[in-house]
Amino acid sequence: MLLQSVRVSAWDWWPLPMAEQDTCRDSLFYVGNIQVLSSGGTQAPSLLWHNSRGEISQLPHSGTFQVGIIKPATRSNRWFDYDFGIVLDGRFGGGQKGSGQQDITGYFSQLYAHARLYIVDITAGIRPQYFGAGDEALSSGSLHFSNNAHPIPQISIGFERWTPIPGLFGYVEVKGGLTHGWLADNSGTVKGTLLHYKHIGGRFGGKLPVNISYEFHHIAQWGGYSNVYGDLGNDWNAYQAAFFVRSGGSMPNDQLNAQGNHIAFQQLALDVKGEGWKVSAYWQAINEDGPIRFIGFGMNNKDGLWGVSATQTRWPFIQGFTYEFLQTTDQSGPFHDKDGVVYGGADTYYFNSIYAQGWSYFGRIIGSPLLTLDNTRVMAHHVGVRGDIFGFRYRVMVNHAENYGNYYAPKRHHNTAVLLEVKKIVPQAWNLEFGLSLAGDFGTQYGNAFGAMITIRKQGLICNW
Numbered sequence: 529m530l531l532q533s534v535r536v537s538a539w540d541w542w543p544l545p546m547a548e549q550d551t552c553r554d555s556l557f558y559v560g561n562i563q564v565l566s567s568g569g570t571q572a573p574s575l576l577w578h579n580s581r582g583e584i585s586q587l588p589h590s591g592t593f594q595v596g597i598i599k600p601a602t603r604s605n606r607w608f609d610y611d612f613g614i615v616l617d618g619r620f621g622g623g624q625k626g627s628g629q630q631d632i633t634g635y636f637s638q639l640y641a642h643a644r645l646y647i648v649d650i651t652a653g654i655r656p657q658y659f660g661a662g663d664e665a666l667s668s669g670s671l672h673f674s675n676n677a678h679p680i681p682q683i684s685i686g687f688e689r690w691t692p693i694p695g696l697f698g699y700v701e702v703k704g705g706l707t708h709g710w711l712a713d714n715s716g717t718v719k720g721t722l723l724h725y726k727h728i729g730g731r732f733g734g735k736l737p738v739n740i741s742y743e744f745h746h747i748a749q750w751g752g753y754s755n756v757y758g759d760l761g762n763d764w765n766a767y768q769a770a771f772f773v774r775s776g777g778s779m780p781n782d783q784l785n786a787q788g789n790h791i792a793f794q795q796l797a798l799d800v801k802g803e804g805w806k807v808s809a810y811w812q813a814i815n816e817d818g819p820i821r822f823i824g825f826g827m828n829n830k831d832g833l834w835g836v837s838a839t840q841t842r843w844p845f846i847q848g849f850t851y852e853f854l855q856t857t858d859q860s861g862p863f864h865d866k867d868g869v870v871y872g873g874a875d876t877y878y879f880n881s882i883y884a885q886g887w888s889y890f891g892r893i894i895g896s897p898l899l900t901l902d903n904t905r906v907m908a909h910h911v912g913v914r915g916d917i918f919g920f921r922y923r924v925m926v927n928h929a930e931n932y933g934n935y936y937a938p939k940r941h942h943n944t945a946v947l948l949e950v951k952k953i954v955p956q957a958w959n960l961e962f963g964l965s966l967a968g969d970f971g972t973q974y975g976n977a978f979g980a981m982i983t984i985r986k987q988g989l990i991c992n993w
Contacts, residue, residue: 543698543734544647544691550605555992559615560985561594567979570624573967574974575925575947576981578897579669581656582678582890583617585631588979590621596638597990604689607646613638613655637679649688649705654679659727659745661797661810662837666850666912668927669896671812671833672745672793677892680723682709690731690741698735704728711749716885718760722751724770724788729795739799748773749883750788757882761787789880791816791887805840814895816875830858833896844916852910854898857932859905876934877904898929903939903973905932923949931973943973951983961985 540547565572567588577584583592596615603609615638623629640653656679660670669676686705692698709723729743750770751762761769769775769787797810813832835852859875878887879901886901887894893901898908908929915922925947933939951963963983970976 539697541697542692542694545604546607546646548605550603552603552605553992554599554602556597556599556990557987558990559594559596559598559987561592561983562985563592563981563983565590565621565979565981567967567977569969569975569977569979571974571977573945573947573969573977573979574897574943575927575945576965576967576979579667579675581637581675582892583619583637584981585619585621587621587623587629587631588977589623590619590631592620593618594637598638601642601644608644610641610643612641615639635678644688647687647689647691648685650683650685652683654681660812661795662808662835662852663839663848663850663912663914665914665923666837666848666925667835668833668852668854668898668908668910671814671895672747672791674893674895674897676897677889677894678713680709680889680894681712682707682723682725684708684725686727692734699733701731701734702729703731711885711889713885713890716883717755718752718883718885719755720752720762721749721883721885722762722770724748724750724767726771727793733799737801739801741795741797741799743793743795745793745795746773747791747793747887748788749880749887752883754882760882789883789887791878804842806838808835808837810835810837814877816877831856846913846915848912848914850910850912852908854896854906854908854910854929856899857905857907859935875904876936879904879934898927902933902937903931904934906930907932919952921951923947929973941972943969943971945969958986959988961987 563584565576565584567573569588571586572588577586584590594615594617596613598613599611601609601611615636617637618634619631621631636654638654638656640651640655642649642651642655657673658664658675659673660667684705684707687703688705690701690703693700693702704727707725709725711721711723725747727743727745729741731739731741733739748770751766752760754760766787773786773790775786792815793812795810795812797808800807811832811834833852833854835850837850839848841847856877859877878893878895878899880886888901893899898906906929908927910927912925928944929942931941947965947967949963949965951961953959953961965981968978
């Protein structure tokens with residue numbers, strides 16, 4: 529059956545979805561969500577707040593509410609589609625008795641509009657996005673953009689979906705985009721930091737059962753105003769320097785190297801798929817020094833994220849499995865420079881001496897949450913399983929991390945994190961979805977802690993057309 533479908537579509541010179549019949553309707557939904565968390569220890573267990581888009585406090589006792597309306601993009605076969613979201617979050621939290629810690633904040637977790645005109649996507653606002661291979665619900669987090677931090681306000685244009693190249697019958701596809709963003713948290717010593725982000729990728733195979741893809745992403749934190757160094761360059765010339773990774777600005781460091789804090793990200797993925805199932809193997813790597821070597825050939829080629837993910841829809845009890853191995857201990861060696869010789873090592877991923885907040889937003893790492901600014905040398909194993917047992921949707925995740933601090937401040941500690949999450953929609957209770965999450969940390973990194981979180985969620989249709 530699979531080979532027959534490949535033969536039928538083999539000679540469609542540009543097989544876009546818009547060539548198929550559009551049978552969908554546009555819909556508008558409302559969403560409401562309440563979460564209450566309580567735990568022992570000095571902070572909540574890490575797997576409760578990791579990859580939560582900043583919606584859950586790190587403090588041991590917290591609550592979250594969320595209300596909003598969402599119009600999803602539902603008409604992929606139409607030449608024009610659009611979606612938007614307006615979701616307001618409130619978060620409050622506190623530490624153990626007598627600690628004086630508290631966390632009270634309100635913000636928009638979604639405030640965006642997105643439109644697709646034929647194959648071109650345009651987005652403006654605060655929109656949750658995930659960039660990475662494998663199963664998003666089970667991953668430990670992509671190395672450049674994960675679900676760990678708040679979504680960043682931005683405007684972007686590009687091809688979000690894999691899009692066939694005309695004349696190649698769908699066997700070669702591309703995607704990519706260009707983004708300008710604002711890191712509006714103003715943390716650290718730099719205010720008004722700007723984001724430049726571009727990416728491009730190619731995929732080979734199309735509707736064949738085996739696909740291989742490669743993506744390259746370039747990120748730059750640039751501009752803003754430093755309490756120490758003053759104006760870091762916010763004009764058109766500074767943007768061009770960040771775009772082309774050229775020297776510029778007023779800082780000696782930026783004039784000798786490149787203006788801003790730059791991260792290069794690569795991802796290579798192999799997908800094998802059949803009717804109702806898919807297996808993906810993927811490799812991710814980041815670089816913070818040039819020159820960039822492709823497909824793992826470089827000074828820090830020992831570092832990266834290796835993963836395998838399997839999903840299937842025929843048997844509900846186990847619908848997804850993920851294993852990932854993360855290593856960031858090499859960092860091109862222990863020395864950036866020594867005795868007048870530049871070695872180019874001690875990369876200290878995500879950290880930057882000028883942008884003290886590093887690759888973070890509102891206190892959360894934007895990439896993998898297993899790294900922190902004072903702990904960038906990590907070796908970790910991560911496993912996740914999800915499924916549905918008689919309407920009870922579950923997710924189990926376990927990871928173990930050996931941490932080494934960084935080359936400038938070595939510190940050895942470890943952590944084992946576990947999570948069991950169960951959710952169920954109860955029709956007799958107004959179709960409310962109830963969830964219970966149990967999690968724990970065991971080790972010297974965060975200390976021993978156990979916690980529980982209760983979730984009540986309601987989503988419903990307002991109207992469709």
